[in-house]
Amino acid sequence: MLAQLSPPLRARTTVVLEKWQGFLVKVGARVDEAVAEADVGLDELIAAHSTDPGPLGAAFSALQARFRGLQTKVSEAWEKIDGELDAVRDDAEGNDAALLSRLWAQLSRSRRDWLFDLDLRYERLTIRKEADLARALYQQSERERGEPVNCHHCGAPLRVETWWQSSNVVCSSCKVVNSVSPGPGIAYFYGGNGAHALVRERSQDWVYAQLHAERAYKALRVPTEEDFQRYVGAVRAMYTAYYQTMAALNPAFSGDPNALIEAKMSHYAHYDSGADKKARAANGVMLQLAMAGDRVGLGAHLRAEKLDLGECLYAAAEREQEGAIDALLELQYAADGDGEPKGAWLAERRRELEQWLAGRG
Ligand SMILES: [Zn+2]
Structure with missing residues (x-):
């Protein structure tokens, strides 16, 4: 260049x-x-x-x-x-x-x-x-x-069931109640960040896949509902991998993985407005009609959803959907061509779109 x-x-x-x-x-x-x-x-x-x-x-x-x-x-x-x-x-x-x-x-x-x-x-x-x-x-x-825990009263060995947290253990020999606390290594690993860090490392591929999916989604000027679902699907896959691994590996984890995954995902539903969702759905239908070359259906859809033809062209261009660009340009020529020679008019519009695509920083 x-x-x-x-x-x-x-x-x-x-x-x-x-x-x-x-x-x-x-x-x-x-x-x-x-x-x-x-x-x-x-x-x-x-x-x-x-x-x-x-x-x-x-x-x-x-x-x-x-x-x-x-x-x-x-x-x-x-x-x-x-x-x-x-x-x-x-x-x-x-x-x-x-x-x-x-x-x-x-x-x-x-x-x-x-x-x-x-x-x-x-x-x-x-x-x-x-x-x-x-x-x-x-x-x-x-x-x-590995260190034995003994009854403070009679010295008999104690059987500690929930060794990852503080508990009261009744001595099986003398029946005295012992208050037992885990050591610092156990407390920090199971109660602190330790188990989380190992599970995160095991599920890290889903973390990176989610970062890529987020980036791809945010780069789109005209997203469809399908694009949004692909992005949110990567987020869900990340949380699913995390909580399922956690439940399988950590005896101290007592949560319900499915409930925790849904709680994380509710954030995405909460901040997604109905208007955005409607616009994404309309964009998706528009692209399908345009790719199918259904000009009559496309024209009716654009009017019904009040879609901007210029934005629709950007949507087709950023997906490099040549057939959809053709169908949309035909509609645009019918609306704005003003009797200019069609071939030259279409070629000029295509050049503008290519320039827009190449010039996106
Ligand atoms: Zn005892």
Whole structure:
């Protein structure tokens, strides 16, 4: 794309591009550094303080602040690059202007990909290190479980059923009631964050799938109900994997997985307005009619649902549904063509749509 620019603009654009790429390499190295340091530093803290949440909590907060700082740096650098590219675009005309707007969109997408990858790296790192901490806690809890518990009155060994929490145990020899409390390893693993961290690590693939699904959904300008259900389905799969794994692995977990999953999902139903749902359903039917080439049904549907033809075209374009674009353009020509030659009119509208698609940052 760069090679197609006219020479004076090409030279100026190259400078901006190289600056941006150089910046990403530099900040990428800072990320690698942060990950490597966190790995070593957190291992040391885990070895020294596995049952003290204070120092580890502080270390995780510091790590999060460091990642946020790197994200801010990328956003600030992008603002500068954006401004410099704008200055070049101000001097561009015709083909140069179109090329530069596509180039801008490419860079903007690369920035968003970069930030998303950074989110994923942070998520992976914290999931792994929190699970490492949980493994250290688990080992300690197993040692504590191996220690015999004796009656404080007669010294006979006690049988502790709910060993993961405090309980009153009646001695089978002398019938005295003993108040028994778990050790710190058991308390932190089963009562604190330990079991959660191991279950989260086991179900992490669903966490990443959910992040991808959310990103894909939010990138759509004109979502359909099907798109929304795909996104919400990924969220449900994540919670299902989490609670089912928790119920299978953790004897101290007493919740009902299905009720807990539904409680999490109610958040999505609660914030979803009826108007949004209706609009998504109307968009879905519109796309189906357009893809089927049913122009009569499509025209009736657009009127009944008061859909904007321009938005419908964006919906078809962002899904690269050529047949649907054709059907919608035919309707648009019938409405706005004003007797202009049809072939040229359609070709011009298609070019505009392609430019819109390529220019989306
Ligand atoms: Zn006893």
